[in-house]
Amino acid sequence: MPVISNNAAANSAVAYLNMNSAAESAAIQKIASGSRITQASDDAAGLAISTSISSDITTLQQAATNASQATSILQTADGGAANISNILTRMKSLASESASGTVTDSSRVYIQAEFSQLSSEIDSIASGTSYSGQNLLDGTSAFATGVNVLVGSSSADSVSVTIANLSVSSLGIGSLDVSTESGATSAMSTLDTAINTVSAARATIGAQESRFNFSANSISTQTQNLQGANSAITDVDVAQEEATLSSAMVKTQAAVSAETAANQMPQYLLKLLG
Structure with missing residues (x-):
């Protein structure tokens, strides 16, 4: 029933508008x-899931950086260890030369001089091979006992990095003397042990580096999969939303027209009183 005291049609049109x-x-x-x-x-549930996934993605991205840094540290340590290995090889060559009966005592003095310089150089390399202010090969950093590197989205996903002490004292070559034939003969055995120690340290470094390379690949795969899953939850379907927008625009325009018509209804009713 049309009335002039309450324009229900206009109110309804406003609500739909x-x-x-x-x-x-x-x-x-x-x-x-x-x-x-x-x-x-x-989407309350979708938002909660997406937030959790986004957190994991951010953590994994940092884990990728951690793995990359660990690889750089190991590469730096291996470079220093390789130089030490080369020096030990030269020192063994000098000891072999001095151990020969064809060498005179006066010549052994010069051999010992080079031998001592090379021994000092090992300590220089051990203390000079560093990363971000931490010496890697002289046993003074935390890497001597093991440093945990996070390579996943939880604290349990970590890899311990350990780098051996390759200083002269640790290798047991600090007291070697090749200025005599007997001393040189004895030094050769000790140097063999030192060379094996450095080789084992390099093997350990290489194994750890290999593990971090695989960890980096795994992190990359996990990150891509999580990003895909998160995208499926949060990304808008543009075609669907364009259709929704088009429909809403038409309905809005229709509601405006309806509101205009509803507001004119009381004026028509008043003409009945004329």
Whole structure:
């Protein structure tokens, strides 16, 4: 029944206008942001899952950086260890020369001089091979006992990095003397042990580096998979939202027209009183 005291048609038109306008605004927000979840009410469960996945992705990205840094540390340590290995090989050659009965005592003095310089150089390399202020080969850093590197999304996903002490004292060659034939003969056995020690240390470094390379590949795969899963939850379906926006725009325009018509109804009723 048409009345002039209460324009129910206009009120109804306003309600639908607000609803359609809100749907239009929501569709625009989703298209503009590229995300179908612009507020928690859009998908509360999806938002919770997405937040958790995003946290894991961020942690994995940092883990990738951690693995890369660990690889750099190991490569630096291996470079120093390789130089020490070369020096030990030269020292063994000098000891072999001095151990020969064809060498005179006066010549052994010069051999010992080079031998001593090379021994000092080993300590220089051990203390000079460093990364971010930490000496890697002289046993003074935490790497001598093991440093845990996070390579996953939880604290349990870690790899311990250990680098052996390759200083002269640790290798047991500090007291070697090749200025005599007997001393040189004895030194050769000790140097063999030292060379084996350095070789074992390099093998350990290489094994750890290999593990970090595989960890980096695994981290990359996990990150890609999680990003894909998160995208499936949060990314907007542009075609669908464009259709929703188009529909909402039409309904909004229709509601405006209806509101205009509803507001004119009381004027028509008043003409009946004329």
